[in-house]
Amino acid sequence: MKFLRNFFDKRYEKTNKKWYPLIESFETLVFTPNHTTKSGSHIRDGIDLKRTMMFVIVAMVPALLFGIWNVGQQHFIALGQEVDFMEKIIHGAIRVVPIIAVSYTVGLAVEFIFGIIKGHALHEGYLVSGMLIPLIMPVDTPLWMIAVATVFGVVIGKEVFGGTGMNVVNVALTTRAFLFFAHPTSMSGNTVWISGLKEMKANGTLADGVSGATPLGDLASMTTDSPAYANIQDFTENGITFSRALMGDYPGSIGESSVYAILIGLVFLLMTRIASWRIIVSFFAGGFVMATIFNLFAGDNAYMQLPAIHQLMIGSFMFGMVFMITDPVTAAQTNKGKFYYGFLAGFIGILIRVANPAYPEGIMLGILIANVCSPLIDHMVLNGNIKRREKRLAKASL
Amino acid sequence: MAKAIKIRKGLDLKLKGKPTQTISPVENSPYYAIKPSDFPSMTPKMVVKEGETVKVGTPIFHDKYREAIQYVSPVSGTVIEVKRGEKRRILEVIIKADSEFTFETMDTKGETKEVILKSGLWPFIKQRPLDIVADYNKIPKAIFVSGFDSSPLAPDFEFLLKDKKDALQAGFEALAKMTEGKVYVTIETSSKGTSVFTDLKGIELHTINSKHPAGNVGTQIHKISPINKGETVWTVNAIDVARIGSLFLTGKVDFSKTIALTGSEVEMPSYYTLISGASLTNLVDKKITSENVRYISGNVLVGNNVGKDGFLGFYDNQVTVIPEGDHYKVSFTEGWLAPGFNKLSNSKAFLSALLPKKSYDVDTNLNGEERAFVVSGQYEEVFPFDIYPVQLLKAAITNDIDKMEKLGIYEVAPEDFALCEFVCTSKINSQQIIRDGLKVIEEECM
Numbered sequence: 001m002k003f004l005r006n007f008f009d010k011r012y013e014k015t016n017k018k019w020y021p022l023i024e025s026f027e028t029l030v031f032t033p034n035h036t037t038k039s040g041s042h043i044r045d046g047i048d049l050k051r052t053m054m055f056v057i058v059a060m061v062p063a064l065l066f067g068i069w070n071v072g073q074q075h076f077i078a079l080g081q082e083v084d085f086m087e088k089i090i091h092g093a094i095r096v097v098p099i100i101a102v103s104y105t106v107g108l109a110v111e112f113i114f115g116i117i118k119g120h121a122l123h124e125g126y127l128v129s130g131m132l133i134p135l136i137m138p139v140d141t142p143l144w145m146i147a148v149a150t151v152f153g154v155v156i157g158k159e160v161f162g163g164t165g166m167n168v169v170n171v172a173l174t175t176r177a178f179l180f181f182a183h184p185t186s187m188s189g190n191t192v193w194i195s196g197l198k199e200m201k202a203n204g205t206l207a208d209g210v211s212g213a214t215p216l217g218d219l220a221s222m223t224t225d226s227p228a229y230a231n232i233q234d235f236t237e238n239g240i241t242f243s244r245a246l247m248g249d250y251p252g253s254i255g256e257s258s259v260y261a262i263l264i265g266l267v268f269l270l271m272t273r274i275a276s277w278r279i280i281v282s283f284f285a286g287g288f289v290m291a292t293i294f295n296l297f298a299g300d301n302a303y304m305q306l307p308a309i310h311q312l313m314i315g316s317f318m319f320g321m322v323f324m325i326t327d328p329v330t331a332a333q334t335n336k337g338k339f340y341y342g343f344l345a346g347f348i349g350i351l352i353r354v355a356n357p358a359y360p361e362g363i364m365l366g367i368l369i370a371n372v373c374s375p376l377i378d379h380m381v382l383n384g385n386i387k388r389r390e391k392r393l394a395k396a397s398l
Numbered sequence: 399m400a401k402a403i404k405i406r407k408g409l410d411l412k413l414k415g416k417p418t419q420t421i422s423p424v425e426n427s428p429y430y431a432i433k434p435s436d437f438p439s440m441t442p443k444m445v446v447k448e449g450e451t452v453k454v455g456t457p458i459f460h461d462k463y464r465e466a467i468q469y470v471s472p473v474s475g476t477v478i479e480v481k482r483g484e485k486r487r488i489l490e491v492i493i494k495a496d497s498e499f500t501f502e503t504m505d506t507k508g509e510t511k512e513v514i515l516k517s518g519l520w521p522f523i524k525q526r527p528l529d530i531v532a533d534y535n536k537i538p539k540a541i542f543v544s545g546f547d548s549s550p551l552a553p554d555f556e557f558l559l560k561d562k563k564d565a566l567q568a569g570f571e572a573l574a575k576m577t578e579g580k581v582y583v584t585i586e587t588s589s590k591g592t593s594v595f596t597d598l599k600g601i602e603l604h605t606i607n608s609k610h611p612a613g614n615v616g617t618q619i620h621k622i623s624p625i626n627k628g629e630t631v632w633t634v635n636a637i638d639v640a641r642i643g644s645l646f647l648t649g650k651v652d653f654s655k656t657i658a659l660t661g662s663e664v665e666m667p668s669y670y671t672l673i674s675g676a677s678l679t680n681l682v683d684k685k686i687t688s689e690n691v692r693y694i695s696g697n698v699l700v701g702n703n704v705g706k707d708g709f710l711g712f713y714d715n716q717v718t719v720i721p722e723g724d725h726y727k728v729s730f731t732e733g734w735l736a737p738g739f740n741k742l743s744n745s746k747a748f749l750s751a752l753l754p755k756k757s758y759d760v761d762t763n764l765n766g767e768e769r770a771f772v773v774s775g776q777y778e779e780v781f782p783f784d785i786y787p788v789q790l791l792k793a794a795i796t797n798d799i800d801k802m803e804k805l806g807i808y809e810v811a812p813e814d815f816a817l818c819e820f821v822c823t824s825k826i827n828s829q830q831i832i833r834d835g836l837k838v839i840e841e842e843c844m
Contacts, residue, residue, distance in 0.1 A: 001728045028767060031726040032733035036762040040812070040829040041819040042698045042720065043411075046741030046748055048766020049823055050734040052773060055747055123769060165770030165824070273746045276775055333774045333788060382789055386804045393626040 004030055021115045025122035053124040055274050057131050059265035060323060064135060066261040067254040068092035071139050074194045074251050080207030095139050095195045096254055099146060104130040106147045110154040114163065125164030125171070125329070126154065132172035132323060135255025136316065136364075138192035141179065145186060149179045169371040170330045173364050180361060188360060190217055193251035214252045215240040215314045220357030222302035232305040245313040256319035266322045275326040278335060279342040283321045286346025287312050294354050303354050311350065320349065320363040330371040334381040341377050345370030401604045402587065403621045405782040408609040409744055409817050411550040413698065414662035414759045415718070419557050421656060421669045427676040430473050431490045431709035432458050435702075437521060438833060439530050439840055442469070442488050444480065451476050455502035455518055455651045458491050466534055470518025472653035472674045474499045490709065493675075506649050510575045514642060517651050521712065522638035526619065526631050528836050528844070529811035538577045538632040540623060543570075545585035545595050545636055548613030549697040553658035553669065553715050555636050559594045562640040567598050569643030573634065574600045583636075584618040595636075611782065616814040620783050625809045637715055657710065661698075661719040662759030663691045676710050678717060686719055692762050694718040699816035700829070723763025734766065741765075744780065744821045769824040777828075780817040785809065787818050791828055794835030799842055802835055812836075 008027045015023060027033075028050070037044060072088025075095075107130045108122070115122055133150060153175030158167040180187045190213040191197050200206040211228065213221070218228040218239060229235040236242065240250060248258025256262075269275035291308035298304035312318065325331065325345050332341035349366025352359055359365060434442045442459040445468075446452060452475065457468040471477075475495040483489045506513050511534060514520050525532040532538070546555050559566060574581050580602045585593045587605040595603060604622060606612045615633045625631055634642070637655065644652055653674040660667045665685050672681060678693055694701035695711040698718050702711055710717065727733040732740070738748025742758040750756065777787040785806040793801035812829035819828040 005726060030729055032729060032763065032765060033767060034724045034726050035764040035767070036722060036724050037764060038827075039703060040700065040827055041816050042692060042694055042701065042703065042718075042762050043413075043742070043760040043820065044763070044765050044825060045745065045821045045823070046738060046743040046750075046765050047745040047821075047823050048734055048825070049769045049772055050729075050766065051747055052745075052823055054734070121767070125772070163770070165772045271746060278775075328774045329772055331774065334786060335775060335778055338775075378789075382786060382805070385784065385786060385806075388784065389626075389804065389806060392624065393628075396626045396629070 001030070018116060018119075021119060021121045022112060025112070025115065028121060049124045052274055053127045055272050056128045056269070056323070059268045059274075060131050060135060060255065062261035062264040063255040063258065063319065063323075064096075064131070066248060066258040067135060067256075068096050070249060070252075070257060071095050071195055071254065073249055075196055078194045078197055078200055078206055078210045078212065080210075091195070096134065098143060099134040099137060099139075099141070099254070100131070102143050102146050103133040103150055106150045107133070107154050110151055110159070114159045118163070120163075123164035125158070125167075128327075129153070129171040129175075133175050135323075136172060136176050136253045136319070137179075138187060139195045139254055140192040140197065141186055145179060145183055149175045149182075152178045165329055167329055168375075169368055170324055170327050173324060173368055173371075176361070176364055177368060180364070193253075212251060214360070215245070215250055216353065216360040219303045219306065219314075220360060223357055227302070229302075232302045235302070236307070236310060240314060242310055242313065245310060253316060253319075256316040259313050259318050262318045262322050269322065269326070275322070276328070276331070276338055278338040279326050279331055280321055282339045282342030283325050283346040284312070284342075286343035286348075287317055287321075287350045288346070289343075290347045290350035291354075294350070303357060311354075315353065316361065316363045317346075317349065320367055321346070324363075324367050325370070330374065332374040332377045332381075334378050336384075337374070337377040337381040340381075341370055341374050344373060344377075400602070401622065403584070403604060403606040403612075403618070405607060405609060405612055405617065405621070407778070407780055407782040408611055409780045409821070410548070410608075410610050411698070411742065411760075411820070412755075412757045413550050413720075413742075414757045415660045415664055415667045415720075416551055417553065417658040417660050417667040417669055419554065419669070421671060422666075424670045424672060425680045426495070427672065427678075427680045428495055429677040429679075429709075430471075430475070430493045430495055430673065430675040431677070432469055432471070432493075432675055433490050433709065433711070434459070434469075434488050436712040437469075437531055439528070439837055440467075444488070444491075446477050448477055448480055452493065453500045453502045454653065455504065457518065458493075459488070461531070464533065466515050467520050467531060468515070468518050469521060470502075470651070474501070501650055504645065504649050504651065506646050510572050513645070514572070517645050519638070519642050519645060519651060522634060522641065524633050526616070526625055526633065526811060527808035528840050529813075530840075532632045533630070536630045538579070539625075539629045540579035541573050541577050541581045541632045541634065542615050542619050542622070543573075543581065543583045543601075543634050543636050543639055544613050544615040544618055545583050545593060546589070546608070546613045547697075547715075548586075548608055548610040549699055549716075550610070551658070551660035551667075551716070551718060552613070552697055553656075556589055556592075556594055558637060558656050558669075558715070559640060562644075563594055563598070565640040565643035565647060566594065566636075567600075567643065568646045569634075569639035569641070570598055570601050572642055572646055573632075573639065577632070582618070582622055584615075584622070586612075611780075611814065611817060614813055616809070616811050617782055620809060624784075627803060627808055629808075635713060635715075638713075655715060657714070658716045659685065659719070660716060661694075663688050663719040663721055672710070674710065674712060677707060678704065678710065679707050681717065682706060682719065688721060690722045690724070691719050692722050694720070698760075699820065700813045721759065721761040723761030723765075725763075727763065727765075744776075745823075764825050766823070766825055768826070771824055771826065773823045776821050776823060777818040780821055781814070783809065783814065787815065787828075790835075791815075791818075791826070791831050794831050794838075797835075797838055799838060802839060803843070807832075807835055807839055
């Protein structure tokens, strides 16, 4: 490692000071700096932000790998071809890797520019956002759109507030929301979830019976005049059964469909205590309560009839629960607040999803709304603490 | 009424270098120092000049704004240097000791407060809020004494005090005279019944489990009778209660103390008897196993880096020697990508989480870079107060006095945040932030 050390030392010598943040960013990937404590606590915990962020990325790997396979799987189903496992993986990789590359390249470039302007090395937040963005994109989103949205997400979602640790809303979801509202045709409808579907439709190679719709799209269609399934039993028995919802082999955003893959990540994040169990539990509870309420008042609305637990296993609910809502910066900071925060996000997420099927991405909006509310939630929790202190004072001065 | 307190939040750091219970001899140090930096927010005014001879108990300087508080010489000898820093701020007053000590005559007959003030032992009494030397013009709501030290590698108070029961009793009697409330002593649950404090009179004895920061007096105050705005409590270290007591028993000020020399770099960690303010040179001579080390007067969480030739701090009963961490760590082998069998961490992100009984030799490396607050819920795990630590810190950073008051700044001292500082992923220096916050409060609200 000596040669690397010399390499970095030389770069520092030879480079203009204003580029130091750039060198430092790469240097600290290889070396933990020689910074020592000055006073106070002379020893420090081994954990740092790099490791924390890396663990979140590791937790996303199962979802990513499944997503790559699923892109291939859905593609060849749409073509009506039987191909072997490797071919699916290769096709998936060809479609997914460029999205990851664009997300990281563009996002990190923006981060570096801000880092150099502000004179600090790369703060690790984007390492996670950069992986989240591809996982929540439909596979056929044009790369240039992802690039534009990433710039918007990083600049407006984070850097204007002061960078990692200061943002109000989740960066990846800001990116997603930007695309959703700026380019709705590329982010919703039935043609973007399977790679190459549009071309297949155009040249007539699309297999019979493939609509390209996501389960949420199918469900939304059941409240219209042209339902994809006759009734909710038809959906849960012949369409997306519960076990298929867990498995995730259906069209959807790249990383969000497989509950199993996401649960592996969840277990990892909970075991390493990177993610807050409080938020996860309450988010699930919030979604479940809302879905149950819909069940009770469903009437003949097929979407609302979908059993609560089944409702939560499709779409992005589970992905949002493990990787989005748990972002500590945009979540409520107080332990008590985390319960309210998670519940609110889950509750509103399912509410928007079901009550307004035009927004199948209800979970995204639910989390964004909860993000915005989290300072308020913390404020209320803090007020409780302040009131307790005032009461104690009043009692003491009697 | 004895209360059995139990805290769940906290953290015991498992470090190498625990002291064995033997007191070893050490050659007396020729040099001693009094450091104004041991007394936060105090402005010293010199009473003696360089070259003057002093006795044990001769005032060296006093507090410029509270003149009755005198800081006295722990030895008899000659003032050889007044070390000054920026803006002529006094850093250290160094005294060369005589071989035979002569003592200032003390009259222990008068009012307790006067006697302690004159003796130079007053600075051992601290107050909250602010965590400074107690204000003699105030009558405290209560006085709190912690019967044990739960900090990493801390000296065993029961061992140090086992022969000082009479002095303790006399000390508590003196303290009781200065408060309108009670004198609270809190001991470890496990030492209940066998503790040296058990049969003492005039105190209210409580027990608490041993998880750090249970031994911090701040934790105990918070659990027994939290400080409200406008109230003052005093705190005294149990060792120094005996010191005050022995003044009343013998009529002499005794600045000798038995300290624990601890840490992973000490060959045979054990106890040594020396005098407050002594230079560490003789103490650590030939006992350190490696080259590049840090000498800390106090424990690893709140002590001061004094260097090999530095001086023992006024309040410290412990010296800790740990390796310096001023080298680059390759990320794959000992940095952020390492498996981490050797990483002490409260997180579960290293494989060391699988080895709950292991002891570690931890160096002074920050183990990362400073960042903004990102991870939440970390401080709360080790902070057993009904206070929101991160929010209080943010109020202190932004100098928001109103918010600091509301969120409980009056109840805390920097040492209460030491564990928060240890566990912090973002490497934020919480103790300094709280100290600065307290300074603002002192200037604006007191």
